[in-house]
Amino acid sequence: MQKSQRSNVIVTGGAGFIGSHIVERFIRDGFDVYIVDDLSTGSRDSVSTAAHLCEFSITDDAELLRLFRDVQPTVVSHHAAQASVVGSLDDAESDLKTNGSGLLNVLRSSAEVSVRQFIFPSSCAVFGDVSDAVDEMHPLTPLSPYGISKLAGEHYVRYFAEHFGFSASILRYGNVYGPGQSPHRPCGVASIFADRILNGQPIQLFGDGESVRDYIFITDVIDAHMLAIQHQSDKVSVFNVGSGKGTRLIDLARSIRAESGCTASEAKLFSFVPERRGEARACVLRNSFAIETLGWQPHVDLKEGLRRVLGWLRESDCHCH
Ligand SMILES: NC(=O)c1ccc[n+]([C@@H]2O[C@H](COP(=O)([O-])OP(=O)(O)OC[C@H]3O[C@@H](n4cnc5c(N)ncnc54)[C@H](O)[C@@H]3O)[C@@H](O)[C@H]2O)c1
The missing domain is CATH 3.40.50.720 (NAD(P)-binding Rossmann-like Domain)
Structure with missing residues (x-):
């Protein structure tokens, strides 16, 4: 070498x-x-x-x-x-x-x-x-x-x-989350939901959909x-x-549905399955230390980020198999 x-x-x-x-x-x-x-x-x-x-x-x-x-x-x-x-x-x-x-x-x-x-x-x-x-x-x-x-x-x-x-x-x-995250793996919920919604398939929400993530x-x-x-x-x-903001799973799913232009009703699209053990109910990260110390600033809000994920999935053939 x-x-x-x-x-x-x-x-x-x-x-x-x-x-x-x-x-x-x-x-x-x-x-x-x-x-x-x-x-x-x-x-x-x-x-x-x-x-x-x-x-x-x-x-x-x-x-x-x-x-x-x-x-x-x-x-x-x-x-x-x-x-x-x-x-x-x-x-x-x-x-x-x-x-x-x-x-x-x-x-x-x-x-x-x-x-x-x-x-x-x-x-x-x-x-x-x-x-x-x-x-x-x-x-x-x-x-x-x-x-x-x-x-x-x-x-x-x-x-x-x-x-x-x-x-x-x-x-x-x-x-x-973002482009490049495979929708065919157990983690990466934004890609998984986006891929299924683009394919007109229902999505499964764990628990009551109230769990919060950053x-x-x-x-x-x-x-x-x-x-x-x-x-x-x-x-x-x-x-x-992190973004410093908490988003409920159900709201993530709703945002993806809205951004994708999907017209299927929530009742048809969303189903609820039992919560997985070992998963936290909520986790949100305060990010002020990174902002102050590194001069970092997150620029892409959830709406824009999800738009980019949907765009990437549409362009790639990732959602076709
Ligand atoms: N994706 C997230 O939301 C997230 C959140 C917090 C922390 N992280 C951390 O960020 C890192 C990257 O995560 P990711 O989402 O890109 O996961 P990923 O699974 O896409 O990437 C992990 C990579 O490591 C490789 N790998 C796994 N075991 C290996 C081994 N024994 N030897 C050599 N290579 C091996 C895999 O082939 C893969 O390319 C991980 O340490 C993960 O714990 C990810």
């Missing part, structure tokens, strides 16, 4: 929804990008041809270390993960293997080659159930194995950054990610990356 004079970054999970957008932004900003992805949920088609795709699992510590020694990255953006609450409820062990052991391997390799900056995506799932918008200091009581492994991940990142002298940012994302558009997340890389701090920083 040829090394270049430019700054090298490694993006784990760079073939996934968020990772592939990060890869594109890094390339646009002039970085040489190396992706580690086992394509378990990601897709080769999402990967920019300007990036180097290394197809193996982060649980393969020897392969990982070889790559890190070869590439000598300055920045590591660790987005490979078992990324779904439902997936973790079905198989907590494999969640822990990827989100725990896999993360440890990535941190060990990062320490070995003295990376400058480490980015770790955490989740609002670390908070558990909350009634009001929470800031970064709110107590952490995760309800699912996914939330628990993300919280453990935060501690591992802090430990390695402090002991091996690299800078780290922990970004607690809200519910990220939906944040993908480009706003990428902006926060890139600003976190420029953020200079000796300490490990934790940022909530």
Whole structure:
């Protein structure tokens, strides 16, 4: 593998929804990008041809270390993960293997080659159930194995950054949505609903549809990610990356229906199924710390974001199979 004079970054999970957008932004900003992805949920088609795709699992510590020694990255953006609450409820062990052991391997390799900056995506799932918008200091009581492994991940990142002298940012994302999010996976409710409504199919709402989430558009997340890389701090920083606004599931479904121009009645379109255990009733992220510290600002409101998702689904053949 040829090394270049430019700054090298490694993006784990760079073939996934968020990772592939990060890869594109890094390339646009002039970085040489190396992706580690086992394509378990990601897709080769999402990967920019300007990036180097290394197809193996982060649980393969020897392969990982070889790559890190070869590439000598300055920045590591660790987005490979078992990324779904439902997936973790079905198989907590494999969640822990990827989100725990896999993360440890990535941190060990990062320490070995003295990376400058480490980015770790955490989740609002670390908070558990909350009634009001929470800031970064709110107590952490995760309800699912996914939330628990993300919280453990935060501690591992802090430990390695402090002991091996690299800078780290922990970004607690809200519910990220946008073009590129597959509607054929169990998570990513905005894409799933939009795809089904475009196909004239009914959608299933969990519980009474009253659960509240903080939906944040993908480009706003990428902006926060890139600003976190420029953020200079000796300490490990934790940022909530959300819109600061709570949206009920039923209102999300109504907005998608309205934006899509669908004329089917709610009674025909919406059905209710029992709530999934491990899912919080509500989670909304206060985002003022990221706004003040990083100079970040979310730009895309829910209506506009959903319009872009619908536009993307209409253009792609994603909703046809
Ligand atoms: N999407 C969200 O709303 C959201 C919210 C909070 C946090 N996050 C976090 O952001 C990150 C990316 O999430 P996403 O929504 O893009 O998920 P995704 O499933 O689309 O992407 C994850 C990527 O990691 C890869 N991967 C999984 N296990 C791997 C392994 N063992 N080795 C190598 N690659 C592996 C997958 O193939 C995929 O390309 C995850 O860490 C997730 O926990 C996502």
